Amino acid sequence: xSELTVAAIQTAPVFGDLTGNLEAALALVxxxxxxxxxxxxxxxxxxxxxxxxxxxxxEPVPDGPxxxxxxxxxxxxxxxxVAGLAELARDGGDGARCYNSAVLxxxxxxxxxxxxxxxxxxxxxxxxxxxxxxxxxxxxxxxVGVMICFxxxxxxAARSLALAGAAVICHPSNLVLPHCPDAMITRCLENxxxxxxxxxxxxxxxxxxxxxFIGQSQIVSPRGEVLAACAGAGAGAAVARIDPAxxxxxxxxxxxxxxxxxxxxxxL
Amino acid sequence: xSELTVAAIQTAPVFGDLTGNLEAALALVxxxxxxxxxxxxxxxxxxxxxxxxxxxxxEPVPDGPxxxxxxxxxxxxxxxxVAGLAELARDGGDGARCYNSAVLxxxxxxxxxxxxxxxxxxxxxxxxxxxxxxxxxxxxxxxVGVMICFxxxxxxAARSLALAGAAVICHPSNLVLPHCPDAMITRCLENxxxxxxxxxxxxxxxxxxxxxFIGQSQIVSPRGEVLAACAGAGAGAAVARIDPAxxxxxxxxxxxxxxxxxxxxxxL
Numbered sequence: 001x002s003e004l005t006v007a008a009i010q011t012a013p014v015f016g017d018l019t020g021n022l023e024a025a026l027a028l029v030x031x032x033x034x035x036x037x038x039x040x041x042x043x044x045x046x047x048x049x050x051x052x053x054x055x056x057x058x059e060p061v062p063d064g065p066x067x068x069x070x071x072x073x074x075x076x077x078x079x080x081x082v083a084g085l086a087e088l089a090r091d092g093g094d095g096a097r098c099y100n101s102a103v104l105x106x107x108x109x110x111x112x113x114x115x116x117x118x119x120x121x122x123x124x125x126x127x128x129x130x131x132x133x134x135x136x137x138x139x140x141x142x143x144v145g146v147m148i149c150f151x152x153x154x155x156x157a158a159r160s161l162a163l164a165g166a167a168v169i170c171h172p173s174n175l176v177l178p179h180c181p182d183a184m185i186t187r188c189l190e191n192x193x194x195x196x197x198x199x200x201x202x203x204x205x206x207x208x209x210x211x212x213f214i215g216q217s218q219i220v221s222p223r224g225e226v227l228a229a230c231a232g233a234g235a236g237a238a239v240a241r242i243d244p245a246x247x248x249x250x251x252x253x254x255x256x257x258x259x260x261x262x263x264x265x266x267x268l
Numbered sequence: 269x270s271e272l273t274v275a276a277i278q279t280a281p282v283f284g285d286l287t288g289n290l291e292a293a294l295a296l297v298x299x300x301x302x303x304x305x306x307x308x309x310x311x312x313x314x315x316x317x318x319x320x321x322x323x324x325x326x327e328p329v330p331d332g333p334x335x336x337x338x339x340x341x342x343x344x345x346x347x348x349x350v351a352g353l354a355e356l357a358r359d360g361g362d363g364a365r366c367y368n369s370a371v372l373x374x375x376x377x378x379x380x381x382x383x384x385x386x387x388x389x390x391x392x393x394x395x396x397x398x399x400x401x402x403x404x405x406x407x408x409x410x411x412v413g414v415m416i417c418f419x420x421x422x423x424x425a426a427r428s429l430a431l432a433g434a435a436v437i438c439h440p441s442n443l444v445l446p447h448c449p450d451a452m453i454t455r456c457l458e459n460x461x462x463x464x465x466x467x468x469x470x471x472x473x474x475x476x477x478x479x480x481f482i483g484q485s486q487i488v489s490p491r492g493e494v495l496a497a498c499a500g501a502g503a504g505a506a507v508a509r510i511d512p513a514x515x516x517x518x519x520x521x522x523x524x525x526x527x528x529x530x531x532x533x534x535x536l
Contacts, residue, residue: 121520121521121522122522124522133533134533134535150523153458153525154458154525154528155424155427156529156531157534159536160533160536163536179453179454179457183453183458185447186450186454186455189421189447190423251421252388252389254389254390255388257422260386261422264401265398265402265428266424266425266427267402267428267431267432268424268428268431268531
């Protein structure tokens with residue numbers, strides 16, 4: 001397997017400007033990039049005020065305009081994209097529901113979907129909890145897993161992806177708490193995977209609980225090295241070359257982090 | 269529940285000086301301390317060269333001299349001690365075996381035992397893998413769990429202890445890799461527990477693979493704050509006051525880190 005150029009795209013979206021936000025994000029994808037991760041809810045912005053508002057801004061996958069645009073961009077630029085968006089889904093019975101999702105779009109026009117498992121704070125009012133577990137996908141010659149933002153605090157999320165074979169964890173985010181960048185180093189070390197955390201910047205004050213997003217998008221190696229990172233303010237991109245095959249779980253001649261797990265000793 | 273004074277005792281042991289090493293460690297336990305954690309293998313030192321050597325330096329629990337001395341000190345000073353030592357155990361059939369253990373000694377003369385589950389590198393040659401799982405113990409008015417050194421890299425260790433009710437994780441260590449101090453902050457955040465990592469300093473060169481131990485003993489709060497820490501060189505103690513009841517798993521009005529776990533979504 002050859003090396004990949006990967007990017008974490010850091011954006012400063014304007015709430016509700018679906019087309020403008022997506023075009024601004026795509027404009028930051030560097031030429032020659034193989035895999036680019038865009039933030040959580042990168043088209044809509046974050047701070048919904050009602051379930052109706054979330055539903056009105058959500059789009060079906062893959063037939064909505066955002067997903068169609070992502071697939072077209074992926075094909076044109078031969079890049080795999082992972083982007084967070086509000087997904088509108090029809091269920092069998094009671095009508096529409098909304099997921100905090102991320103869509104993976106390949107250059108060949110195929111796509112895959114992750115729906116955020118661990119919802120943060122008021123997201124529980126607008127979104128249904130993810131019902132697809134933590135699947136992994138083949139993309140750009142490697143195996144990719146997706147988790148979204150607050151999933152970071154549950155070690156089971158990255159662990160599930162890594163045990164299922166993910167070499168690269170794509171992590172669209174809208175982080176407001178300070179701890180995640182450091183914690184993702186632990187996630188990479190304990191699982192020997194790469195992680196690409198794409199976060200946003202800026203503030204939203206659509207309720208009486210203003211939110212400030214911390215930026216600090218980053219790419220971390222399986223050895224816990226921060227290969228590239230953005231600052232805490234400003235849109236931009238963190239770009240790095242990675243070898244996706246470099247996820248050997250052996251940390252000493254006698255220790256393999258996966259073979260050494262002892263599930264019979266755990267109560268989880 | 270009232271506050272506790274807790275300490276991480278950082279030592280510079282001399283290989284094989286069982287009595288001297290233990291007395292030097294106990295001399296660092298501060299007056300009025302409620303709970304003190306001593307390093308992994310704090311009596312023997314770390315770098316054994318054969319299984320026979322490990323067996324010759326190991327002691328039974330609780331009848332060996334180290335455990336008897338720990339119990340006497342605990343009673344005299346009204347402190348709960350958690351100390352790593354090489355445990356000599358008789359099994360039913362093939363004679364003696366050795367565990368990399370930690371013994372918890374209460375002021376009332378009772379004790380409890382943890383045997384290291386995840387053995388590091390050549391420890392696999394001298395020690396049997398721990399066969400007691402990750403139990404938790406009542407001590408000094410709270411619930412305490414124990415893990416040893418390399419257990420840190422397996423998120424299942426701290427998770428198992430926290431899910432079983434541990435409010436304070438006692439973590440005797442002989443760390444040589446640089447990542448653990450930061451990773452323990454993640455462990456505390458993701459589980460909302462306190463952690464007391466007691467590490468050693470110095471070097472051992474008893475084989476052609478010299479080891480340098482990194483010190484940096486620390487006490488971390490459930491919010492990921494480093495409450496006290498030692499430097500990377502020198503014996504000493506990190507001491508802090510903690511409220512062991514302050515382990516609320518709620519991180520927002522709608523998020524409880526344990527109730528929000530979704531085991532049906534994990535494959536572990």
